[in-house]
Amino acid sequence: MLEYRTVPVTPFAQNCSIVWCDETMDAAVIDPGGELDHLEEVARELGVTIKAIWLTHAHIDHAGGTAELARRLSLPIIGPHPGDQFWIDGLAEQSQRFGFPPSEPFTPTQWLKDGDTVKIGNATLNVRHCPGHTPGHVVFHSPDIKRAFVGDVLFAGSIGRTDFPQGNHQQLLDSIRERLWPMGDDTVFIPGHGPESTFGEERRFNPYVGEGA
Template structure:
């Protein structure tokens, strides 16, 4: 598979940070660097990768808490999320204090994302889907060729993202899963923001919140 990835659970919330790279060029991106940056950089070095960018699915502290520092120290652009999460980025310091995280550096994304945009790592192109509901600006990164989707906190194995945070919307989340994730295909493996991987087909059949019969 020309698109490779490594899942690294970080922070006390065990958030699935993903190191994603092109097996041809060895160019890499890091998706949702919530923290534990030395561990992430060690994984990059051990694999001989060229880190090119930071991609964010959304701006909650456990996903984006390390983005500002990593961008500054490594000279990386921050790509995403959708502008709907600006208020979460503006409140990063308050999020740090609220959840007992180390102080988080503020940042400004170099590129906001919208539904239907594409992002590139080496020779691999992924499509961006805007999937609001957990946060207003949540996006998902989908590789049709690799049959993989990095979905942040939209969908989990057996669960869905919380919608009780500011800007959350349960109906929007359900609609995003059904209208934007399911068409990616039952055989697509998704990497959630927490917990184990699953396939969209398995969740479509068995997930109590969004299964076809739910």
């Protein structure tokens, strides 16, 4: 069974998630934006062994620590979708612009596309390509525990920004309605910032994509 711990990191309070298989205690880190010493400390407290990095997208607060963590622990970098290559290439410039510690580009070990799966230990998650916030944004969905790690696609009461380069508002709305809602109203999602919610709650009441929008 998959378990997870959400660890806010960086000045943007980005929800990095450590996910692990409770049978093997192998873990993946979703979106290590920074504060790597703290992330490693949490992993030790949980008794898990980090085996991979999974990325939803390549904005600095989500991907800023990726190259260093991969080097430290000899980890494969899985994701995002190739549409975010230009964001990866610009990580050093992003870190300067937003006042983050220096960050560096990297080459993912594996790019992801819609319909792929990722595995940690005996737990398998489905990958959905959900562009709009960035062109290469992906979401990780565990039907077994009814959880989805959605990065900056959807938030409790809000949606991702689309005013960054290659953002697309209509594409984001389509991603949410066509690729997130079918995961089920009772699925809890872990957003890139802020509290968890359910797709049912947002489908009904979210002012941007809810039934009244």
